[in-house]
Amino acid sequence: MPRAKRRKPYDPAKVHDRRSRDLPRHAEVATVEVDNPLALEPGEKIVALRSIRNDPLARLHSHRQIDEAQFQAGRAFQSDWEKAERGPRAVDPTREYVDGGQGREPITEGQRKAVLRLNRAERELGADGSALVHDVLVQGMTMEQVGERRGLRTKRWHDYFSRRFRECLDRLALLYGFATEHPVPVKTLPR
Structure with a gap:
């Protein structure tokens, strides 16, 4: 009879891995270290995947x-x-025509x-x-x-x-x- 695997105890100080395990078929990704958006202290980092395809x-x-x-x-x-x-935008033919229109946006x-x-x-x-x-x-x-x-x-x-x-x-x-x-x-x- 096979032995049951022992589970490691939960360690809250250990960094959580937020990388995706299931990627699309033709995905091209690289690991990158970014600021943790859920961090309690500023400067905490996490490892994430960045798409490098395009x-x-x-x-x-x-x-x-x-x-x-x-x-x-x-x-x-x-x-x-x-x-x-x-800068100048294309004319949108789907919008309703109005006399006067809008003025140009300033730079x-x-x-x-x-x-x-x-x-x-x-x-x-x-x-x-x-x-x-x-x-x-x-x-x-x-x-x-x-x-x-x-x-x-x-x-x-x-x-x-x-x-x-x-x-x-x-x-x-x-x-x-x-x-x-x-x-x-x-x-x-x-x-």
Whole structure:
């Protein structure tokens, strides 16, 4: 007769695992440590699953191909893009027509600052770098898709775009204040 398994006693201090056990068939997830929304003390963390299926920036971060400063700079760029993108809206044919209509919404201070940061980022990255950053961070393209879009499908070009994208993220990290410039130490010659 098989022995009954002993249950471990309940330990309230042990961290609760809130990760899902049943995922959809084609799910692509990575573990991430986040602030506990149910925490009694500030700063408590839990392990959660983050979808990386349609998020190339999160995929690079979860595979340790970019560091935390580059990840935060990419998220800041995406946030600025979303703030600045709110502008003229399309006409909704399902709404009832009314004379006069609504006036245009004024541009907020947050939008104005976001546009200024995006303009500065575009100047810093140059035309090629800003196009690459836009393709990956705004349109969600992978490096293979970026290469195919430009008609460059070899492994060498894929590696070039990956390296160039990380350089652009480094530049954005400096621009947004997530990193600092490392001065190159100058060696003095002995006299």
